[in-house]
Amino acid sequence: MAARRVLVILAALLVGACSTTPASTIGPGSGVSSEALPSGTTSTPSWSASAATLPIDDLPPAATAPPAATGICDAYPDTPGLEFGGTHLVCVDTLLVALRDMTLATPDAVTRLYLKRPCLAAPCSPAQLDVVTVYAWTQTASYSLVVDAQAHAVSRPALDPSARLPEVEAVGSPPPVARPDLGRVIPTIPPSLASRAPYPYCGEVTPDGPASNVACFENAVLDGTAAEVLLAHFPGSFNGGITSLDYRYAGSGPVLQIGVGDWATAAGALVLSPFDEGFFEPWSAAGLR
Numbered sequence: 519m520a521a522r523r524v525l526v527i528l529a530a531l532l533v534g535a536c537s538t539t540p541a542s543t544i545g546p547g548s549g550v551s552s553e554a555l556p557s558g559t560t561s562t563p564s565w566s567a568s569a570a571t572l573p574i575d576d577l578p579p580a581a582t583a584p585p586a587a588t589g590i591c592d593a594y595p596d597t598p599g600l601e602f603g604g605t606h607l608v609c610v611d612t613l614l615v616a617l618r619d620m621t622l623a624t625p626d627a628v629t630r631l632y633l634k635r636p637c638l639a640a641p642c643s644p645a646q647l648d649v650v651t652v653y654a655w656t657q658t659a660s661y662s663l664v665v666d667a668q669a670h671a672v673s674r675p676a677l678d679p680s681a682r683l684p685e686v687e688a689v690g691s692p693p694p695v696a697r698p699d700l701g702r703v704i705p706t707i708p709p710s711l712a713s714r715a716p717y718p719y720c721g722e723v724t725p726d727g728p729a730s731n732v733a734c735f736e737n738a739v740l741d742g743t744a745a746e747v748l749l750a751h752f753p754g755s756f757n758g759g760i761t762s763l764d765y766r767y768a769g770s771g772p773v774l775q776i777g778v779g780d781w782a783t784a785a786g787a788l789v790l791s792p793f794d795e796g797f798f799e800p801w802s803a804a805g806l807r
Contacts, residue, residue, distance in 0.1 A: 571671040577618040584801040586771055589613045589787030590683065590739065591633040591799075595647060597640040605647040606667040609633060610787050610799045615672060616652040619663055623675035626656040629770065630742075631787075632683050644668065653681040684790065686737045693718045693734060698748050700764060700778050708781055717766060720747040732797060735765060739788045744769040748778075765798060773798060 589610065595603030602608060613631050620628050632653045637646035648667040653660065660681035664673040696719035700707050720734035731747055738745030750762040762778035772785035775798055786800035 569674065571666070571669070571673050572619070572622075574615055574665075574670050574672055577615065577672065578621050580614055580618055584772065584785050585614070585617060585628075587617070587628045588630045588739065588742075588767075588771060588773070589633075589801075590631065591787060591789045592635040592684075593638060593789060593791040595635065595638055595640065595642050597642060597647075603647070604642065605635070607633070607635075607648060607650050607665060608799075608804075609789050610801055610804045612650065612652065612665050613787055614801075614804055615665055616654060616663060619665075619672045620654050620661065620675055623661060624656060624659070626658065628654050628656055630655040630683075632681075653678065653683075655681065683740050686740050687733060693720050693745070695719070698722070698746065698764070700748070700762075700776075711776065711781065714766075717744040717746040717768075720745055722748045722750050724750050735767070736788060736790060736797065739767050739773060742769055750778075772801070775800065 591609035591613070594609075595605060597603045612633055616631055616633075617628060634651045634653065635646075636650070637643070645668070650665055651662055652665060653662050654675065655661075660678055661675040662678035662681055663675040666672070695716050697714065697716035698719055700711060718738065720738070721731040723731045732749075735745050735747040744767060746764065746766045748762065748764050764776040764778055766774045766776065767788075773788050775784045775786060776782075784800040784802060786798050786803070789797050789799055791797045
């Protein structure tokens with residue numbers, strides 16, 4: 519399943535790069551959509567005074583630009599043989615729904631989102647697979663809301679000072695600030711990337727290399743500090759069938775993926791998974807699975 523997920527995410531990135539305003543659905547076959555409201559629609563989505571939940575289809579339309587927030591998701595449930603672990607709540611789709619819900623709660627920009635799954639390994643009940651909590655932070659407050667794929671509904675975002683990200687795991691001393699030479703992999707590196715700002719460098723990960731380097735990068739995103747990690751020499755679609763992907767995080771905003779060779783850059787969310795299971799999902803992949 520690990521290799522399949524990596525291929526799915528890479529394929530979604532390639533397809534998503536062709537569209538700047540993708541539709542978003544929560545998971546395969548769920549029928550839950552984040553498409554913009556049809557032309558001519560005049561209703562204004564809002565929460566009634568007594569409503570505890572709102573149909574997802576009644577939320578405001580998704581923004582056309584990729585989110586500027588940091589997105590973080592728990593790993594998909596470890597349920598062998600099931601697509602995305604059996605959940606319909608795909609990471610980037612669910613975070614986009616949460617952002618739509620948050621526009622009804624506050625005018626303030628959301629800076630960080632965390633999708634928390636109640637069950638990470640089998641056996642998981644249908645409710646545990648298809649109901650998640652999303653925590654959202656602005657500069658001044660934290661919120662929580664529930665996304666329910668079974669009911670196709672979201673809860674009213676509630677102020678939640680107890681909102682927390684997962685604990686950062688100890689993986690050794692902080693990495694040194696450096697700028698890995700991507701030009702040694704593919705010599706024709708664009709000048710803007712060759713001169714990019716150096717970040718704390720978590721190192722290089724190869725198919726046989728240390729997964730702790732990815733843990734270093736994930737910890738930096740959780741901690742809100744800048745970092746870079748290079749996944750090198752994985753099976754891919756260019757450079758003689760070999761792909762290298764560079765990941766950067768500035769300490770805020772989205773995680774960036776840079777394709778070493780085609781130099782395509784995508785913004786996306788971090789999935790707290792081992793590197794061989796696909797720990798990054800581009801925002802452009804929303805609705806494409």
